[in-house]
Amino acid sequence: MNAAADTDLPIAEKRRARRILRLLQTRYPRHRLELDFDSPLQLLVAATLAAQTLDERVNAVRPVLFERYPAAADLAAAVPQELEQILVPVGYYRQKTRNVIKLATVLVERHAGAVPETLEELVALPWVGRKTANMVLGNAFGQPAISVDTHVSRVVARLGWAPEKDVGAAEAALQARYDKRDWVAVNQLLILHGRRTCHARRPACAACPLAPECRSSALGEQDPDKARALLKDGAPAQP
Structure with a gap:
């Protein structure tokens, strides 16, 4: 996908986008990916484990997991029952154990245990789609990518x-x-905003800094006090 193909985007819309970015940066000044990792391998595995669970649960098992299995080769050789015991808190631990072992095995077989640095190679790995691949490229390798x-x-x-x-x-x-x-920054900020303010069922519109720029600002809670009560942890209330 290439933004260069969209040459007709009005300048006013680009300026609006810049205003939205500044508003998000003000709301979430210490934004970052909420999955913890110390290496591309850790992020790739963490993203695999994060399916149908909370990032906090993955973050909680990560230190134990990678102390026991620091490299892809270690994960590929893991005894499933031992790995399962570590992964119990993330849910679906038997299936996730199989997934992690298979992913690590393919990394060893195809890439000598290293995480590849191209979208094409990443999406060719088991259970790695475009979303996860772009997350790894943007956050672990510093490449321009949107997940x-x-x-x-x-x-x-x-x-x-x-x-x-x-x-x-x-x-x-x-x-x-x-x-x-x-x-990458826009990506992180939009994820945070969706989690903490712009909720799926009841967005906190009256407490949202994007309301003046948002075409859906009448969708959610319009009472300021009730909207502030809807904000999730880490989202400061609008004055």
Whole structure:
């Protein structure tokens, strides 16, 4: 996907996008990916484990997991029953154990245990889709990449930039509006905003800094006090 293909984006829309970025940076000044990792391998495995569970649970098992299995070869050779005991807190631990061992095995067989640094090679790995691949490229390797999860898709749709659940359209819309140097930061900020303010069922619109720029600002809670009560941890209330 290439933002260069969208040459007709109005300058006013690009300026609006920049205003939105500044508002998000003000709201979440210490933004970062909420999955902890110390290496590309750790992030890739953490992303695999994060399916259908909370990042906090993955973060809690990560130190134990990688102290016991520091390299892909160690994970590939893991005794399933021993690995399962570590992964119990993340849920679906038997299936995730099989997934992690298979992923590590393929890393060893195809890439000598290293995590590849291209989108094409990453999505060719077992259970690694475009979302996870872009997450690893952007956060572990510092490459310009946008990882569209449900939060990003929802916020982008409410801003009027792409249809919800159209991952390709959301990625292209963000690429068209932001310079490559901002892609990872925009990605992180939109995820945080979707988790903490722009909720799926009841967004805290009256406590949202994007409300003046958002085409869906009438969708959620309009009472300021009730909206502030909806904010999740880490999201400061609007004055």
